Amino acid sequence: MSYENISKGVLKGSTDLVLEKVKELIDSGEEPLKIINEGLMVGMNSVGEKFKKGEMFVPEVLMSAKAMKSGIELVKPLINDEDMPSIGTVVLGTVKGDLHDIGKNLVGMMMESSGFKVVNIGVDASPDEFVEAVKENNANILAMSAMLTTTMTQMKKVVEAIKEAGLKDNVKIMIGGAPVTDKFAEEIEADLYTVDASSAAEEGKNLMM
DSSP states (O other): OHHHHHHHHHHHTOHHHHHHHHHHHHHTTOOHHHHIIIIIHHHHHHHHHHHHTTSSOHHHHHHHHHHHHHHHHHHGGGSOGGGSOOSEEEEEEEBTTOOOOHHHHHHHHHHHHTTEEEEEOOSSBOHHHHHHHHHHHTOSEEEEEOOSTTTHHHHHHHHHHHHHTTOTTTOEEEEEOTTOOHHHHHHTTOSEEOSSHHHHHHHHHHHTO
8 A cells, every 4th residue: 555655665764765655646646635644644653653762763763754744745736725734833943042953853843744834943043033933923832942051041031032922821832952851941931841852742732732
């Protein structure tokens, strides 16, 4: 079954296999959304489970995410924007003064594969940039990363900026990164701290319930 082959292609991180099998299904007249939900998403969910168990590592997950994305790009033109599956919008960024982006990008990929629309505002993002992105995209979740103890304080500034803009009741705030802890999340009044990309996607879905 081609859906299974697409899932396997994603799991292997094989962009060529994914593109080949997605094209086959498109040519045979399969529904584009079905290709995403029953092929690409299923594969990426397996990746998330294996990553969480320590059976897959960051480079492999990035390859799988790239393969999944190539399949989605092929299917996307056949779907109306409003029909694209989305359980919510996430604004994602690394805080001001911090240029680390691998972990952040991994979180974005895992959240996309879980059905979120992800708006990635990049690294070295100021509190004002987070606020503007949340406003512009009517975001449900703001997810921010800090990999340095010296930039963790910026997270508090972002939370304060969100409060000042009157957005705190409309958006859930998730934080993560090597030096970040549950206790710190509580101190700055963030809604959630997650330990890795797979947990971020799972907990993000819980926040939407």
